[in-house]
Amino acid sequence: MNNDYTHALDYHEKTKHSQISILYSRHYLDWENRPNPFKVYVDLKSILLPDSFPVPSMNAVKAIAAVNNNNINNKEGDIKFLDKDTSIDDSNYADINRIKSFRLTDLASILFFTCGITRHIKFNSTDYYMRAASATGALYPIEAYVVNGDINKNDLDAGVYHFNPGSFSLTAIRKGDYRKVLASYSANNSTTMHSPVSLVFTSNSWRNAWKYQSRSYRHWFWDCGVILANLLAVCKSFGLQTKLLMGFIDDEVNKLLGLEYHEEAAIIVASLYASSYLKGGVTNSKSTMGNGCEPTNEHGNEKSDGNIIQQVDNLKPKVYPLSLSKVFYPDIWKAYDTSKLQNSSQVVNWISKTNFIIDSSSKSNNSNNKKRVLKKYPIETNFTDLEIPTIGKVILKRGSSRRFSRGAVSLKTLCNILTSSMGVEGKANLPMDYNLGQLGLVDLYFIANNIDGLQKGGYYFNATENTLDFLSDIPYADFSGHLCLDQPLFADASAVIFLMVELKKILRVLGNRGYRVVQMESGIIAGKLYLLSYTFGIGASGSTFYDDEVTDFFSYHDGPKSTMIAIGIGTSPYQSKSGTVLPLRLTNEQMCGESKTL
Known part of the structure; x- marks a missing residue:
């Protein structure tokens, strides 16, 4: 169904704004029913992340653009994540072999500066918690999940976790090492298979559709994209490389994370790695495919028949409701469902397409x-x-x-x-x-x-x-x-x-x-x-x-x-205050109870 691209064109056309569509829209914002910005599990236990962690300190332009320019000055030095007394210059600052190990404090820093809470604002007796990356309407529909191996021995056990920025914690969804499982849904991508951590970003449909209705499917990717801009910059500062995967078997990844059907969906996988973590020195620095459809190590995929995927049990963890009621927007899920990849062969064919050249x-x-x-x-x-x-x-x-x-x-x-x-x-x-x-x-x-x-x-x-x-x-x-x-x-x-x-x-x-x-x-x-x-x-x-x-x-x-x-x-007529390194420890009642927390 993915190949019939008329579905995407139809969605784009139907959700266009015009002066007439805005004038005749009957939509209004029901503030009493505004969705809570936090996903909170009812029965699953959480692990508090450390509130003391390294701060990314690379020159911002280098981190954002990965430029090589000796004329960029930096107020406060460069990478602090490297071994002590290791000098580094513009030509090799991404030499990630120098990193000793990946620690829980590093994961905490990455999650905080990617999608953590940096500001707490009170307005009309209501608490607003602003995050490291912006979100349309400050609705924060994007959720982050962690799929990891054992981190630094006893720091964090291998598992599948949900990140809660409100309590700055990880909730264990599955125990054990599921990196190979996740990789099997991406045509055995070896970067995902051997990376210490992969982050899976999802979108909760209702949280953004409350305001933006059917057009909010576009916002899934806008809001996730600005988070990824932070992630890429922070990882660059910490000497880590990132591989972004949009080719995966959707239903299997959703199942791995225990997502509710037509409520929340995975949209991208970000595998974080240093070359020393990858077996055989596979770094994925160049994304190329061999002839035909078989994945090759050059592309970061293990040799495979393209059909074997790892199966997991169904999970249906209970979560607190986001609001009193929801409105279902079928156009969103039609656009999503018609763009799914159903099996490994479809994944391999999709990522390897090269017959379109932009000159x-x-x-x-x-x-x-x-x-x-x-x-x-x-x-x-x-x-x-x-x-x-x-x-x-x-x-x-x-x-x-x-x-x-x-x-x-x-x-x-x-x-x-x-x-x-x-x-x-x-x-x-x-x-x-x-x-x-x-x-x-x-x-x-x-x-x-x-x-x-x-x-x-x-x-x-x-x-x-x-x-x-x-x-x-x-x-x-x-x-x-x-x-x-x-x-x-x-x-x-x-x-x-x-x-x-x-x-x-x-x-x-x-x-x-x-x-x-x-x-x-x-x-x-x-x-x-x-x-x-x-x-x-x-x-x-x-x-x-x-x-x-x-x-x-x-x-x-x-x-x-x-x-x-x-x-x-x-230019702005006012001087905005900087956020702070503010890992909060909100209670469940504050995040989803009757305290009017937004």
Whole structure:
């Protein structure tokens, strides 16, 4: 069913925003029925994570973008996770063989700076617990599960655990080493099989659908993507590599985690590893497949007949309800179900697809496209006069701007943010398991409202030619706010960035699951844009948009593209407080009782 990509196209079309759809929407927010942001098990025991753990201290730009630049200054040194007296420079900071062992304190730090609680706010007698990564509507639909071997002898037994940020604890769902089981659902991926820890991220459908209805399926991947941006940066700081797997047998992974059918679903696996952990030195640094469909070690998969998977018992652990009642949105689950992979052969075929090639140079050199570019501004990145904070400080500082001041942002700052978020030749450098993940599926377009050195208008970030291509004037001053559902916040932003893809072209190759891919990649890049904005001393906020109006405005450049997400960046009229290393120990009553905890 995944190959019939009309399902994804239908979903995308049905969930578009327009001025008419917003005007005639009858949806309202039932605040008495707002879902709790914590998943709490009724009968399962929890293990408290240590509240003292290492803080990621790599230069934020290096951690986010994995750049090699000797001119990036750092206020507070680099990696503290390495052995004492081990020097490290820009060319080999990811030499992960130097790590002695993976400890429970390291896992606690990764979970905290990825999706832990960094702020506690009280408003109108209600407690709000804000997390390390942003979430649409502050609803936090993403759950994190840990699948691990024994960690540092007696630190943590092998098992399958659920991470609860409210109590900063792990709840044991299964006891024993299930890494090989999880790997069997991903075509025997050897990275997952031999990594000390894999994190499985899921989405609880109702938690976000309460506000965003059927469109919230898109939000699954946006909200997970910004979490993954944190994860990639933190792991880089700690000298760990990360492999992101979107090719797996959905029903089996859901069964392993004991998820309730059509309530919660797994959307990505993140295996964390150092090369010394992997047997045979398999590092997965290059994702390539052999000829045909048989997995090879080069791709990080064990030799297999492609059909043998490990079976587990069904689990139905009791959890406290999120709210008094729920609304079921069938369009969400149709989009999900029609993008499932059913067996190992489908997984192998899906991750190995290579018949779609994005030739970014042909885009920029096409004569028709050249006529549609009115002016090219050279991209200039320069970090020599900057003191870059550590990634730990940036994550604690990051918020979601509620006001922009319409102040100017320098062209250098904008260029630093765009180039650092997208990597070499605009390919984002994301460590995905599918071959198309190496090509760069997402393009950045933006509206400049107040960028020093740029005239107001619409632009294309041309990473191939290293230019910002001026495409068109904007029809009126607050046009960017109009495109973002007429929100003044995005009219006040110095620039609004639209992440866009050639949707149909990608779905033809990756099927309905390709819709997950483009939304997830966009979410990760959006997360990087967030972090980089705060790195360079400005603010950021994400937005939804009028789909077809954004497409129409930019379509004269390279044909019509579909918008995945929008990010506004700009100066703020207020100084937000940094979060703190604040592992909380909330009780079950605080998380899901009558204390009005949101």
